[in-house]
Amino acid sequence: MLFEKVLYPFDGKKASLEVKPYVLKLKEAGCKEVHLLYVLVPSEWGILAKEEYDCIEKIEALKAAIEEGFVDALLRMFKKMEEVASEFEKEGVKTKVVMIPGELDEVISEYAKKNDVKLVALGITSESLSFFRVGKVLDIIKALDRPILIVKSPEEEG
Amino acid sequence: MPLFKKVLYSTDFSPLAEVALEYVKKLKEAGEEEVVVVHVVDDLSVELPEGTDLIKEKEVYKILPEVDQEYLLDLVERLNSIKELLEKENLKVKTYLKYGNIPKQIVSVADEEKVNLIVMGAHGKGLLTELLLGSVSTDVIREAKCPVLIVKRREE
Numbered sequence A: 001m002l003f004e005k006v007l008y009p010f011d012g013k014k015a016s017l018e019v020k021p022y023v024l025k026l027k028e029a030g031c032k033e034v035h036l037l038y039v040l041v042p043s044e045w046g047i048l049a050k051e052e053y054d055c056i057e058k059i060e061a062l063k064a065a066i067e068e069g070f071v072d073a074l075l076r077m078f079k080k081m082e083e084v085a086s087e088f089e090k091e092g093v094k095t096k097v098v099m100i101p102g103e104l105d106e107v108i109s110e111y112a113k114k115n116d117v118k119l120v121a122l123g124i125t126s127e128s129l130s131f132f133r134v135g136k137v138l139d140i141i142k143a144l145d146r147p148i149l150i151v152k153s154p155e156e157e158g
Numbered sequence B: 001m002p003l004f005k006k007v008l009y010s011t012d013f014s015p016l017a018e019v020a021l022e023y024v025k026k027l028k029e030a031g032e033e034e035v036v037v038v039h040v041v042d043d044l045s046v047e048l049p050e051g052t053d054l055i056k057e058k059e060v061y062k063i064l065p066e067v068d069q070e071y072l073l074d075l076v077e078r079l080n081s082i083k084e085l086l087e088k089e090n091l092k093v094k095t096y097l098k099y100g101n102i103p104k105q106i107v108s109v110a111d112e113e114k115v116n117l118i119v120m121g122a123h124g125k126g127l128l129t130e131l132l133l134g135s136v137s138t139d140v141i142r143e144a145k146c147p148v149l150i151v152k153r154r155e156e
């Protein structure tokens, strides 16, 4: 099945939201499972213990290691991702929400392999502030060994 | 939203472009109705104007040497067999054989035809088989205004 399991890297910005309707539509072509992944890049979040942060408890446990403000920001992101995930669940698509520390290309390609993802759906803006810029996206595509759907959003971030 | 309604399939007739064709067929289930199949040539022995349409502009064949004419007719045939294949899947199909800069022509047909998505391989006939991303795909990702599906094959 070509689209059975989709990895949807998500950073909450407009560009990554533009992909959502495409992934939802792929349900009709056999998509049964969507994984929302937020990569905790060191330049933004510092070095965090390499773990799959996939529930509130694991994120809250970070309070021992990093500033509370950061943990709250992570919790907000996690909830936002769960909201998006619920839109898929409503359509009968299984979801998983996870945050993983590391560089974008490494984390995304490793995760895709490990979870036998069939397609990666990336939302990008050509030169905007979003973290999926074209240059970075080329690194991600090169690191991946499976198909990638690239959705460009025409407008800059507000 | 049309999303996958009209799809441009760009092919260099390489094995990976053939894998990409499977995705083009599959997208029918997600609302795809029409496919625009595109191949671009940049290697004729005579320079032609950028963007020459080698299916519609039959008169240019007269100025081409016989080897080029045969080469082009073979390409037209290959495009037609892909067309037949897709028509069997009940898709509406258009074909383009263009002359010029490869990524530039792919993007310009995508614009003119107002396609919703471009489907292509991550690499093609290039000699470096280990190439992670070919130059044509790289430029199309940079220049295209619409979404692009880049097909890669998993190393088994």
Ligand SMILES: Nc1ncnc2c1ncn2[C@@H]1O[C@H](COP(=O)(O)OP(=O)(O)OP(=O)(O)O)[C@@H](O)[C@H]1O
Binding pocket: B010, B011, B012, B014, B016, B017, B020, B038, B039, B040, B041, B102, B106, B119, B120, B121, B122, B123, B124, B125, B126, B127, B128, B131, B133, B134, B135, B136, B137, B138
């Ligand atoms: N002449 C062409 N016409 C139409 N589509 C093409 C053409 N050449 C390449 N493509 C498309 O682009 C994809 C990637 O091919 P690309 O040419 O970028 O890689 P390559 O041949 O391995 O590398 P390079 O050409 O940079 O040496 C192909 O799978 C095909 O979908």
Ligand SMILES: [Mg+2]
Binding pocket: B012, B124, B125, B126, B134, B136
């Ligand atoms: Mg090539």
